[in-house]
Amino acid sequence: MDNIKSTSTQTKKISTIFIVIISVMLILSIAALFQVFESYRRGRLDTANLILSVSAVTISIYMLLQLRVKPLKLGFEPQKVLTTIECVSCGYKMTREFKAGDFMFKKVESCPQCNERMIISSIYKAPQQKS
Amino acid sequence: MASNMLLSVFQTLVPQDNIIGWIFQLIWIIVFVIFMFYGQRIQITIMLREIEGHLYKLKLMRDKGREIAISTIKELGHPSEDPTARVDRFLEHVDIGPVSLDPVGIIKRLEHLIDVRELRFKDEVRMLAPKADEVQMMNLTNVLEAALALNQIYKIIRHFYLQSKKTLSIYIVMQLQMILPMVMKECEAFASALRAFTLGQPIGDGVGPLVAAKLMWRSDKKREIAKDIVVGEVMIDGRKAYVLKAKGPGGNVGKPGEAIRQILEENEGKVAMIILVDAAQKLEGEKSGEVAEGVGVAIGGVGVEKFKVEEISAKFKVPLNAILIKEDIGDVVSIMKKEIINGAEDAIKRIKRLIHEKTKEGDTVIIAGIGNTMGIGQ
Known part of the structure; x- marks a missing residue:
């Protein structure tokens, strides 16, 4: 039954480059959002920049959360x-x-x-x- | 500051005196038109995508089930040639039910078909695993049946998925999407069962035979009364009890209806009570291992054995009592849980109470433990 046991040890492999790209995207979008706030404080509202940076923050957070999704369980996992x-x-x-x-x-x-x-x-x- | 900013953003987007406002107005109109004409199509696409995900999981389950079946056969049966082709042929097995246009004698015809099917499966397993012993043979039959079920479910779901993709009918897609959670639960149970079957571990459905085994294992008077059914005679509270269960520890359900008929005929119908113990599907909110009592024949399956018990008990006017041990659908074919074993103890107490309250000393009773006896001896 060795083959059955081996199935349970499957883990989801995530590319490190992918994580780095998402992290950089998150940092840049937060910086962009901060700039929007700064320009608003000076009396100028940059709507397009605001929408873009909020979207970028949302997408990068969503992608990071998706990476945390557990590997697919089929029910064949060994039980004690x-x-x-x-x-x-x-x-x-x-x-x-x-x-x-x-x-x-x-x-x-x-x-x-x-x-x-x-x-x-x-x-x-x-x-x-x-x- | 944030609320002021939101207000400013709203004022920028809504009025039409700037270019961004115009662009947003246009986007809203386009989105509105798209949803008006293609809303249903978008909904179908989203639903199909969800079904596709489940179908992919089902495919993985089917493939893994097949792989486990082949490796178990190789390990236990030591076949002289590669069993893969024969297993693949087995997984495409089809059962054709009897014609019901004229229902007279349908039970006999159905029983014949079930017997033929069982014989065919056993022959197939014997050829696949010639060096497996009797118990391993029974367990292998169960492994193949679980793999067969996974294959058939996958193919049926795939059929409806492709059909709905072809027709783009929201009604087919919706029906498929609605039943999928239940189907997935059942398949996960089969996947779990496959593991239990390969090792010959007791499953939740075996709680009936477990109760019977707990009552009869000390008995010296044990014999095989019907096909794959063992009966033991024990004394409970001054009453003679015929306790029967499928012959273990191989995966087997036997023919309890036939056994009950024979015991009743041997005793010329002089039986004070029949008690059937079986696993029953619990409702959401109920606990696994809870015990319920009732009246009637607690035997699942296609109904042949149930029919036999109803017929013979009605002929001799013997009261029928049912003791049900509640389980989740997933527990029925997966490794037995501690709560279910505790439920078996509770069921024994109820059987003893029923016998004490409803029969007299010197009476004869029949106690039948119904279910798959895998991993449970006697």
Whole structure:
């Protein structure tokens, strides 16, 4: 199943030059906007410059936000699955990661406490931890 | 200062005594005319673009599903030749339903077609993976079925997408756009299922068999009563209970209707109650693993097994009770969640309460755990 695991590690590659271009565009548009304010303070309104600089700021922010979009998730990503083993005699429980060949009610190794037989009592998806 | 500036900008753009004002007036008129004549066309283009995005995702899912199916077959079955061509042929499999113009005997005909389909799938898997054992064979069949579902959904969505692009009919586009969120959810569930099937992990749909297995696993009297169905005899509160489930741990649903019919006939109809336990789709707002009780036959699928249980229970006048464990559509075919396992415990308590309240000591009851028993033994 190695090929399945490898799919999850796919990440979106973003060109550094692209980020630099957008960043430069953002800085220049902010500078242009600042100049519009300065000229307005001196009593002159440069409408065309205002519209252009506001548009440039909006577009560059939008493009930067788009770069942060998470890679496409298809649902094939590996999930952590846990297996709980339980002693039928003393009730001793242990949880470990799922191994190929595990199934519920499968008889497994002896209990470390009472040496009686143990069974796999549950197999379930590990709850996702919120970061 | 900002409000003064905005006012100045507005005054610059609106009056027609300067060139910028004129340009803006003209732009507004052009935009208005474009939207008046081409508004719908623009809307269709935007909607088609959105559908295209989903279709691309569906294609990736379909391709990845196929890839996983092929690699799993190679890994488990060690075929002598490359299985790719045979898998591709399998993914184009088509089922033709029985004619319903004359509905008499349709259930029998449908059952026959399902049996033939199942046999065909098993034969195909046997040829694809000759070295796989029985359990792996069952799991591989499920893997291929999930890959087949992804392929068929992709092709249907692509068909309607291309048709709507060709006709530019907003009605086709809108219908497609409306159902796509549900379709995507279902496909993501199938993608998740594929992973679970390759490893033989229990899925949400297996909660019915899980309940049955929890009740019957200590029983010494276990036998195969119908095709791929195991029944165990246990005593619950002084009542004799026939607990049945599909034979695990391979991915299998069996024929529970046939098993219930046989048990009822063996006991000449002297059964006080039938309890069917199954997973049910939860409504938004409900919690996964919640348990509900009801009356009727809780068996999904095309209806053949449901029909059999309804028919035989009506013949012997046996009350039918249903215990439903609520799940999201995505949970049904993806790896079982802890909440659902907890729901199984709750369902057992309800079964015991039902038996205690509605039957007498010495009575016989049937408890059937319905669903895919992948990863669940007995």
